Amino acid sequence: MAKYDFEALKAKVDIVKVISHYIDVTKKGNGYAALCPFHNDSNPSLSISPSKQIFNCFVCHTGGDAFSFVSKYKKIPYLNAVKEACDICGVPTDIKIGDNFSSDSKNTPIYNALEDLAKYYEVYLTSANAIDGKRYIQERHLPEDIVKKFRIGFAPIDPELSIKMMREKKNHSIETLQKSGVLLGGGQFKDRFFGRIIFPITNSYGKVVGFSGRRIKKSDESKYVNSPESVVFHKGNLLYNYYESKELAQKLNKIYVVEGFMDVIALTRCNLPAVGTMGTALTENQINLLNNLKVNICLSLDSDNPGQQAMIKISSELAKRKIKHQIVGVLKDGKDPDEILNTLGENTLIEKMNNLEEPVIHFAKFYKDNNLLDTYDQKLSFVQTFKQHLLNIDQMILPSILKDLSPLLELKEEAVLEYLKENKEKISEDNFVPEYDNAVYTEADYIPPDENYLPSEEEYYPEIPKYSPKNNTNKSTYSNYKSKNLNCADVIYSILTKYDTRKSIIKNNILQKKESFLINYIRSSRDACNYIVKNLNDTSFYYEFVNRFVNIAFSFYDKHPNSTYIELTSLDEFQNKYKTIYKNDRAIDEIIQVFKDYSDKNDYQEPDVNQLKKFVNEYIQIKTQFNQLTKLLQEKEKK
Template identity: 30%
Template sequence: MRFEPRLLDEIRARLPLSEIVARRVTWDRRKTQPGKGDYWACCPFHQEKSPSFHVDDRRNRYKCFGCGASGDHFRFLTETEGLSFPEAVERLAEQAGVALPAPDPQAARREQKRAGLADICEMAAQFFETQFKSPRGDAARAYVQKRGLTQETLREFRFGLAPNSRDALKSHLKGQGIPETAMIEAGLLIKPEDGRPPYDRFRGRLMIPIQDDRGRVVAFGGRTMLPDGQPKYLNSPETPLFHKGTMLFNAHRAREPAFKLNQAVVVEGYMDAIALYQAGIRHVVASLGTAFTEDQILRLWRFAPEPVICFDGDAAGVSAAHRAIDRIFPVLKSGYSFQFSFLPDGMDPDDLIKQRGVSGFQEETARAKSLFDVVWDREISVARLDTPERKAALEKRFDDLIGTIRDERVKRRYQLDLKFKLSNLFFELSRQDRKGGRKPGAEAAGGGVIGLARERVAVSDDFGTERLVLGLCMRYPYLLDRNFERVSGLPFVNELHIGVRDALCRIIDDLETAPVAGLISSFDDPLKDIMHEMVLETIGLQEQKQAEFSALNHRFPLLKANPPEDFVEAAFLHFLDVLELNALEEELQSELASADEHLDETSWDRIQALTQDLARRREECAREEGELAERAKKIRSAPPAASADGSAIASI
């Protein structure tokens, strides 16, 4: 439905924005000036301790100066409660006492028809509930009792029973004056093609109403009560009210809890969703037996930016996850993704809750894999990489999948991360081939590739910082991408470090077309050795007992605490400053040495300029170092992200 700007302006004029926002925040008394329509609070969209969220009642706008969120009355409701824009307008119009215009006659007829069908579904739900409570429902009540469902849960989800009869519901609704054609349109009756009378779609089944965002009954799910009954679960067909590809079971209950927790859990079946809800996990929804659609994905993101999809850990669950990936990739956007939790083999969420309780379920979801990791596992698990052609085929599969992403920023990040992860994999494969098939890390600590590298890499003052910068580039490719020009011109001292830097820059410079496998095959043995060593450092293979040589893990141990991305980037930029500062000091020393033999006015001016620049850069580096150390201290003390060895940034 379209709304005239004049109508929206009238709603805004009647409802102060601060009144709407105040339901979600607490105003800061020191900064807020109600008389001027000027309000400040901690942002409801991200975690912060000092108020940077501003509401201006005069302009009817809000803006967070921390995360950038901004909008008006309607945007605030859509962002904090998951409402659609029309739903937000309807709610605020009712609060403001503003009458909404009547829809056009055709739309009014459609809405009237839908309302009529919803009334019929409600009558059917009440009939099923009555049957469930009657003597006919003995077996159904015994079944739900065996499943451990409480009376409160049965009432909340309105469990019912469809009698094992061809026309029990049909006769009941006929007695209420409902025509057969309307029952068929509501999906409650089946009309045979051979001309026989219509009959009840649901017979001998435990009935669970499916409700829309308003809580209206629009369809049903029925579980057979017969030991060998098929299908085990039966849903209503597509109707003017019910579209499987857009709906999520329990969405109307889960929306608010999901927003409060900034989390959403997605399960495969509605019985699983009901079991989790009863256990106290209220931010749970279920798909309705179909593969995820684009509409469902977008709806889930209105609940939380990274919903956790729970699948059984068996082959069917993994297969379902893989199908979901192909639907998710095209609509990925900045800040929004999915996580995947594969439950122990043979268990569904209901089983897990019964055996290990809510804490056991939460432990499993806390170990959820990122979408990136699931994609990687999917492709690598079926890949044979023993020939250049097969390596190229793997790269192409990744390229084709990433090519479906519409958001250019997300696409770039996936290209970066996957190219670098592929480079690590191909480095290892190349080395195994060269070493006669030995596995990575087979050399004794201090010998083999490590010993060779120690002979080839000069231990200079810049060794650790150079190694740290390269390790961060490999683990966080976006840092190299954002600072490409600066990194590509860094004054590295060691030749092999320069070779690693140039190889990484070549991947970035020709990200979309350069095949990684071909690039790696062109490296000489010393470069392959040092790249292999860098890979070990970057992935942190402690079991290789080579940790003492790992610049990334030991010169920057705070990485173990998973610090925020902006902190990692700030530290990375500081390390670049340190390398450039060291180069500047060497340049000054060279100028001073030359001045001992020949000093003229030009040399003197250059020495003065270098001295001033050096003093300024030293001061900046010292300030950066202090700020990073303070942030590191807070990160270490913030549970649960604590560094294992209690140190911050050893090189700062």
């Protein structure tokens, strides 16, 4: 291993020039200041001293010289950092970066073999024997300059030809060729890429470390054959075209992430910097490579469901690490960048690729298009899934983002903001857009019932959740009534607490009275509610139905807080009307018994008959509408 005089080299480089090559620095007194790239810095805390040739962050305490800055910033070995810093300052060195980005040269033969093979493939594509390869290039409308730029080649159909050349003319040993991954397995001295179009794959320093071979004819063979994992080729550490696109990416302050080689090539033809994932989800190391560029990352994977799901995972990981990124949100017609370029032209592709969306907006559109935002639970799940995305959005543009998000989720902007507050665990139902006021509660939003819960109630009210809402300030007040029904009919509790600021509800035990009436209402509606829940997998109808009824009931009770008796003549009329609607007469009898119980336990007081009739009529209208809905659903099911 060679020895280098690092101190002599350090004395020749300018730390300010080196650091400013990667980040913005500002003159401050006798030194310079910058936002520290080693932690989430919002106030310049990185100090650079030209006289001492050192840097130091007063927050995260990262410091050192110019070489250590490059090493930490680029996440590369120290020797590589020394070479890069010297190159920036124009300081000549005899440093030679060898294998695997280290100073030793044990893998140099492998790099040399891969480079020689790449050159051979390039030349062979131009030969008279590469007719099939040339035809493929023409069919893909690849101009000659692009073929040369990407070093696209063709492997001979004869699998032994390239290996023979490598051994006899380039003097590469079988051992080296085996380690480079170009040989087929099983001890065969044959090229694994034979008869395929070749895409050389380089590392972040531009060295060829492997290949991807694409078939040119339809067959049962794999569409692509890639180099196997080796001492120099680790697919999870590489991005296609990364080295070649770095300079343009930093110039334009963005990098596009796509899937295939041809998409990368298409964007490059339009002077747009792009890298390819080579069909894999982004690994931590690949994300580090992108993050090192310090530019906006623009995701544009396939528009189909697998592509969008992969993009959600990548975007979530980027959001977790607070890495700025956007989504190309317009490729919804099934065409990838290569197809758009060849059918619609360069200007159209550039226009589409420049139409970037915030991730949360893009994914909300995707969810909505796939009917994944139809219920309250789905909307809440979406906000939970993309909470980190929302929290990462700059406060200056957050109102604008929420304005676009609100109609997609059919939630008020205030609802999302409320959810994001640390002291809130769920979006308040009062924040729903009126026409979508159909919130429901799920098991995840509840805690187990207390000891007053009776198992028999589970059988009697199967449609009601066997849980009690959690984290409500008035739960203790409500639980003090110790009624078996309170712990069973939790949906009623969730609605009652909506009105808990109205003093009349909780004084004079009126809540107990209302509870009995409403419990019987739940019983009478059980069959219809169960039908909707089972057939639509959506309890929003149930919730809305109960909510409307509660409003009517509360309206009556608020105007007549002391009314506990209803004339039996009125109840008879009430019962006759309901017998034409309900199939189960027992439900009507139970409702009547509730009022009789009130009459027995309380002093007689004449109610407002007109108000009562209005209440009954409204209740009948609701039930009629509900039955009509059920009938329509049944007819639809028969069809």
